[in-house]
Amino acid sequence: MVKHLVVVLLIGLLAACAGSNASSSLPRGGAAYDVIPVAAADRTSQDYRIGPLDSVDITVFQEPDLSVKSLAVDASGNIAMPLVGAVTAAGKTASELSAELEKRLAQKYLVNPQVTVTVSGSVSQKVIVQGQVTVPGVYEIKGPTTLLEAISMAKGETRIAALKEVVVFRTVSGQRMGAVFDVDSIRRGDAKDPELLGNDVVVVGYSNSKSLWRDVLSTTPLLSIFRPLAF
Numbered sequence: 258m259v260k261h262l263v264v265v266l267l268i269g270l271l272a273a274c275a276g277s278n279a280s281s282s283l284p285r286g287g288a289a290y291d292v293i294p295v296a297a298a299d300r301t302s303q304d305y306r307i308g309p310l311d312s313v314d315i316t317v318f319q320e321p322d323l324s325v326k327s328l329a330v331d332a333s334g335n336i337a338m339p340l341v342g343a344v345t346a347a348g349k350t351a352s353e354l355s356a357e358l359e360k361r362l363a364q365k366y367l368v369n370p371q372v373t374v375t376v377s378g379s380v381s382q383k384v385i386v387q388g389q390v391t392v393p394g395v396y397e398i399k400g401p402t403t404l405l406e407a408i409s410m411a412k413g414e415t416r417i418a419a420l421k422e423v424v425v426f427r428t429v430s431g432q433r434m435g436a437v438f439d440v441d442s443i444r445r446g447d448a449k450d451p452e453l454l455g456n457d458v459v460v461v462g463y464s465n466s467k468s469l470w471r472d473v474l475s476t477t478p479l480l481s482i483f484r485p486l487a488f
Contacts, residue, residue, distance in 0.1 A: 283435050284436050284437070285438075289436035289438055289451070291436075292435070292436040293404075293425045293436045293438075293451040293452075295450065296401050296403070296452040305350065305376060305382070305399070306347075306348055306382070306454075307330060307349055307351070307354065307376060308334070308379075308380075309331065309333065309347055310329070310332065310380045311330045311346075311376060312327045312376075312377050312378035313328050313330065313336065313346065313375065313377060315328060315372065316373045316374075318371035318372075318373075320367070320370070326377070327377050334346060338358065340362065340365075341361045341362060344361065351374040351375055352374070354374045355372045355373060358370075358372040359371070359372045379397070379399050380397070382398050382454075383396060383455060383456065384396055384402070384453050384456070384457045384458070385457070385458045386408065386411040387458065387459065387460045388418070388462060388463065389414055389415040389418035389462065389464075390411035390412065390413065390414055390418070390461050391413050391415060392411050392412045393411060394411065396410040402452065402453045403450040403452055403453065404423070404438060404443065404450055404451050404453060405443060405450050406453075407459050408440065417463060418461050418462065418463070418464060420462075421439045421440070422437060422464075423437065423440045423459065423461050423462060424437050424462070425453065425457055425458070425459055425460075426457065426458040427454065427456075427457050427458075428456065436451075438451060440461075
């Protein structure tokens with residue numbers, strides 16, 4: 258009888274501690290995907306956005322003197338090419354940069370130039386994973402990367418993670434925005450896995466109820482016979 262009473266009291270206490278730890282102003286559910294959408298069905302590594310300190314290979318068809326290997330993008334996001342001069346590369350895909358170089362070369366120097374750009378080195382695209390993950394840190398991404406993949410990079414969540422309270426922050430045009438995702442629903446296939454971009458920040462929430470239950474079991478031998486509850 259005493260055991261049952263203690264369990265009932267604990268369940269009530271856990272319920273009282275199970276509040277959200279993400280801001281209530283952040284969008285959730287379907288609205289979250291308006292802020293952090295999923296990848297398009299045809300999304301490929303060709304959609305990678307070049308960033309500062311990346312390096313690119315540029316091939317100008319039948320113009321070996323204009324073709325360069327491992328050309329570094331400087332800290333300001335620019336490259337310097339023969340004849341063309343400084344060109345902004347950061348924020349462009351390889352195909353977009355190719356089109357820009359073709360346009361510049363066609364203005365004064367070549368007739369119908371054909372330029373191919375490939376990213377030969379990527380150091381700029383990173384995501385930060387914080388909160389209740391096994392190994393928080395900054396992780397490099399190459400090509401399309403999802404929220405579940407980022408959590409996997411951090412070696413998964415801890416035992417006291419609030420998987421219904423995973424926030425992704427993104428800065429767009431100088432404005433910081435965020436959205437809350439339910440990772441349990443994503444894993445079950447009930448919700449889609451959003452795509453992350455370079456400089457996104459993932460924060461895995463902390464579950465007060467899971468933490469309290471673990472503390473209770475570790476300090477109260479009377480309750481050690483009960484299996485942990487799922488929250």
